[in-house]
Amino acid sequence: MTPILQFRDVSVTYRGAQETSPGTAAVCGVSLSLGEGETLGLAGESGCGKTTLAMSVLRLLPSSARIDGEVLLDGQDVREMTFGQLRAVRWASASVVFQGAMHALNPVRTIGEQIAEPIKLHGRANGDLRMRVAELLAQVELPAERADAYPHELSGGQKQRVMIAMALACEPRLVIADEPTTALDVVVQAQILDLMGRLVAERGIALLMISHDLSVLSVSCERLAVMYQGQVVEHGPSGQVMTEPQHAHSQALASAFPTVGDPRFRLTEGAPSGPALLSAEAVSVDFTSRSGQTVRAVRGVDLAVGENEIVALVGQSGSGKTTLARTMLGLQQPTGGAVRFDGVPLPTGSAGLREYRKQVQLVLQDPTGALNPRHTVYEAVAEGLRIHGIADDERGRVTAALEAAELRPAEKFFGRLPQELSGGQRQRVVIAGALVLEPRVLIADEPVASLDATVRGEILALLLRLRVERDLSTLVITHDLGLAWNIADRVAVMYQGDLVEVGPVEQVLLDPKHDYTKALLAAVPSVERRVA
Incomplete structure (x- = not known):
């Protein structure tokens, strides 16, 4: 039987700005096939060529891309199709679930x-x-x-x-899913993966799934192909590639998304418990819906972050964790209860809050959205100093903050715009913008959700280093239990506005008491939890 999709020695090159320039090779000599009812996972970090390869199937690449080799869809080379033929097969023979719904x-x-x-x-x-x-x-x-x-x-x-x-x-007979679970919480992620697996089984669809997360692909796909610098460096059954990777890059990807409970991925021994530096005491937050009904987003939560401590606040989307964090930042007024910093209630006036926010800084989830595309790196980091009227040695402070965020030499980045940086570099700029005010607490909202595997590990290691070097306390908001296992001292679990479980990482993640915590852990992808 002819495979639905075949790549035969496929290479993709992007032409340079000058006609005489050699261009950039994004994909180099890839050969893969996919038949009816089969599932193939394409793994690799950002820039490895996996999306370029997948988008070549329906010729969705920019005009600067040149495709060599054969890309066969139901035996027909898409490179030779007219626009009318392409239009006929798009959506009908093959369709795409694009990244970032x-x-x-x-x-x-x-x-x-x-x-x-x-x-x-x-x-x-x-x-x-x-x-x-x-x-x-x-x-x-x-x-x-x-x-x-x-x-x-x-x-x-x-x-x-x-x-x-x-x-x-x-x-269609073929569905291409490009990072279909990026930034989704573990419960919703599990539902989406189960859904796609069921559709493949019931309808015989061929599924090509792209991700930088090997654990997600191992759940959904029978086979995995790992790409690195445009080439397929490993290809085989998903369980084998996930648990016994042969190539060094496959090993790095497998270790970037750790298994909860594996001591190899526990990056901290846990900080000694100290006095509460930032705390929420019986905090409740209400909102009024468009219909006039009162919705309680946070219900009487008690949560403290101690000096030199990292606390992970986990829960699925809509659980109230971001609302609680905004309240602890002073960006949202609590309906009931109080937030204290160093034992003192948060001030209510704008002047007092401005001084407070020098001590407690926010690192946003999406570094691309957090940075003004027209501001250079220097301007982005210096903005906080200017808002707070700190004119003393601005250049030196910006340099120190960038170097603390591991952007070295700092002067090399001063004049760059966000679009000239990688995703990891942009996140480091956001962190530097928070560090420049020398805060005592960072509140990091999903700080690695949009980053690929290698960069994710670098950012987590950076947060741990900052804790040691600057005595920095951190509240990390995440739906990723592996992240909590990596770096947190304590874990707090939120569900429908309530704090249902809180304690040391080992206690909460290895011996959970609440049914919701158990459900979160059960939803984490693993090789054993195969759905396809």
């Missing part, structure tokens, strides 16, 4: 309109189109009434399900 959906069109679009384009609107949309929503376990919702009214997991429904709309 929050950006891939049109914000001003309803979910139903967007799912119906490929059906209309390919003339598949036989019968009641609205009923067909409802069927597709049901396949991805969303109620039919969600068809009238706009993207901003859906959670991250729901938006990802909508993207999958769009990909299935014209019943």
Whole structure:
């Protein structure tokens, strides 16, 4: 039987700005195949060529890309297809679940309109189109009434399900899923992976899944291919590649997403318990919905971060952890209870809060969104100093902050814009912007969620080093239990606004007491939890 997808000695080169320049080789001599009902995971860190290879299947690469070799879809080389032929196979023979559903959906069109679009384009609107949309929503376990919702009214997991429904709309034989679980919490991630595995089993779809997380691919795919610098350096059964990787890069990827309970990935011995530096005492936060109903996002939470301590606040999206963090920063007023810093309640006036925020700084989740694209690195880091009127030795302070964030030599980065930096470098700039004020506490909101495997480890090691060198306390907000196991001294688990469990990492993650903590741990991907 002819495979649905074949790469035969495929190379992809991006032409340089000058016609005479040699260009950049993104993919080098890759040969892989994928048949009906098969699942193949394509792993590697950012820039390794995995997305370039996958996007070559439907010729979705920019005009500067040259594809050599053969990319065969149902035996036909897509490089030789006319635009009309390409248009006929896109969505119908092969479709893509794009990375970042929050950006891939049109914000001003309803979910139903967007799912119906490929059906209309390919003339598949036989019968009641609205009923067909409802069927597709049901396949991805969303109620039919969600068809009238706009993207901003859906959670991250729901938006990802909508993207999958769009990909299935014209019943393709091949689905390409590009980082389909990035930035999703472990519970939603498990649901999405289970859903995709079920669809493959029921419909015989060939699935090509791209990720930098080997643990996610090992759950979803029968085979794994690991890419490094444009080449496939390892290819084999997923369990074998995950547990017995042969190539050094495969080994690095496998170790970047640690197994909770594995002592090899415990990077800290735990800080001695000290007095509370930042604490929430019986904090509650209420919001009023559009219908006028009161929604309690945080319910009487008691949480403390001690001196020189790292606390991980974990829980799935919507559990209230970011609302609690905003309240501890003074960005949100509590409905009840109080926040204290060094034993003193947070000030209420703007002048007092400004002084407080010199001591407690925020590191945002998305470094790209956190940085002004028109500001240089120097301006981004110096901004806090200027806001607080600190004019003494600005250049020296900025230099010290960048070097503390491991951007060396600092002067090399002064004039660069965010788009000239890698994802890891951008996150380091955000951290430097927080460090320049010499705070005593960092609140880091999902600091590595959007970073690839290698950079993730570097940022976590940086946070640990800052704890030692600067006596810095850190509250890390995350849905990643592996991260908590890596670097935290204590773990606090939130569920529906309540703090349901808190204690030392080993106690909470190895001997959980609350059913929700047990459910979070059960949802973490592992080789044993295969769904396909």
